Amino acid sequence: MAQASEELRRDGWPEQTAVRIAWCYYGLGMTQQEIAAKLGINRVRVNRLLAEARRRGIVRISITSKLAENVDLEERLKERFGLAEAEVVLSLTDDETELAEVLGAAACEPLTRHFRDGATIGVGWGVTLKAFAEAMPETPLQDVAVVAMLGSLTRRSSIDAFEAATTLSARLHAECFHLPGPILCDSEASRDTLVRQPMLQDVLERALRADIAVISVGGLDSGTIRRMRFVDEAEFQDVLAAGAIGNFLGHYIDDDAAVIDHPVNRRVIGVKPEDLANIPHRFMISGGPNKVRALAAILRRRLLTGIVTDQQTARALLV
Amino acid sequence: MAQASEELRRDGWPEQTAVRIAWCYYGLGMTQQEIAAKLGINRVRVNRLLAEARRRGIVRISITSKLAENVDLEERLKERFGLAEAEVVLSLTDDETELAEVLGAAACEPLTRHFRDGATIGVGWGVTLKAFAEAMPETPLQDVAVVAMLGSLTRRSSIDAFEAATTLSARLHAECFHLPGPILCDSEASRDTLVRQPMLQDVLERALRADIAVISVGGLDSGTIRRMRFVDEAEFQDVLAAGAIGNFLGHYIDDDAAVIDHPVNRRVIGVKPEDLANIPHRFMISGGPNKVRALAAILRRRLLTGIVTDQQTARALLV
DNA sequence: CTTGCGAATGAACAAATGTTATGACACGTT
């Protein structure tokens, strides 16, 4: 079959063999021992390749049946907030990172339906979106553009829009555009200067013409926001006093999901929440107790067309 | 949560619990022991429910990465036979039944894209189609009609069109229509009488207006055809002599995929191969050495828009 | 040629999983 010799060419891991093993194991229900014998290799190797295949998302396990309760929550979310799509997953973890991974994985299916040849996809920031991008199966599409809707964090971080956009674009074989600037500038003036740069203008405009936006929201006491600290404590307290309940597309918003009139919000490089309305599909991937308030505000404002969240959050949103 | 008391209402198996277990096991990577402890039940029970969940297709495991060779074969099939879609799966089994299951499972994904609210779906017969229907995940759709394109076998058999249609319609929450008559009548006259029945006419016409047809093909020496024996040996030899190479929608066809001019073909109740052309999407699910010849004929005649087959068959078709 | 390196192997073991037998318990039936 002349594959064995070639299959290492890419990055030194024998995908061909791994796929074959995965197929035998999961598809045909053979035991690892049998597979090892059949392919003439060691069982340990079979075991390792199998684990690696799962880790890399080549083997993917999904649970199709939903709990009646989740279906019910989905319907109520759609009804209540005028959404076209809603996906509620079981929340069986309290770990923020784990929840992000679960939500990210769950978002793949509904979003894949929107990712088609020629589409432009706007991407926000956050651990959840990063997890989503990682969980996305490799789907080769034609002429797709993935556009970051926000600037980067100063230090490259796995949670910024750039990272999520990069990963997602790789999965879709798409072109990736990012906003070459900090998510938050040091002054309004420098933001204005930066935003006037043709390069930036270009990407911003492209983002505004996106067919679908994949976004998230940050609660104020979330680990992420804390860790970032892109505003200093004094300023943070100041925005808080001004009524901030969360961070949406880099902007601090209040209980009406309105961008708070505060200097810090005029230093943001990125798509403004109010500009979202021009994007036909607006998908939120988010969950967790600390995000409920901000989520509720955004939903009430009908800023979204779709949401992926967990059971607990869904319940809280529907109170 | 008040589920535990209700969850047995349907068919005596605790789907709620099973889904929860599956979620913990596959989604969160917990061990069966841990899950048992967490849910306060027995480990044996956890194990059994998990197995049952897999068996029922609630947990489904898919392999996303394809072998380069398969992708290549798909492209060549599309190119060569003017198909819109092609799916080639690894063939690692020689067992006819197993192959049918593998193909059936593989067909779900490409076909789901065609199953939408309001669609009419025509269904043929065979083990493969039956396997496909079984493998189909439960997808609640609106106003979908599943129509059998062929009459039934005299004894209800798990391979006839009726069975496949019934199962599929259940999965899609669709209405099911079947042709109330034998796939093969005892004489041309009785076929004509039967086909003139309004009930039958109705279903036949409905089948002709289908949006998508899901069909298969029988090789002449396939176990299925043998086992069925709806024609007696003499007649079988006769059709064979007339050039029959396979059975397509109940009709014996020759190497040009033309319905052989033979009495037996005038006793069939069902959609005629030539009527297929009116159906916009025509999907073949089939594979195995004994079907290659018939498949090749059908493909050459451009009767299909999509195919799901295995590697070996694909290779044979492309010679 | 030998030395060193990394990768694959085989043996060995602990952990997890799948399977079976047995007994307790609840439930309708007679």
Next chain:
DNA sequence: AACGTGTCATAACATTTGTTCATTCGCAAG
């Protein structure tokens, strides 16, 4: 109340899986 009947818990066991470690193999650099 006695009697099936079926479900579930418990325990025990065989198999499979995941991991570790010392060893061997292949091969390229010295």
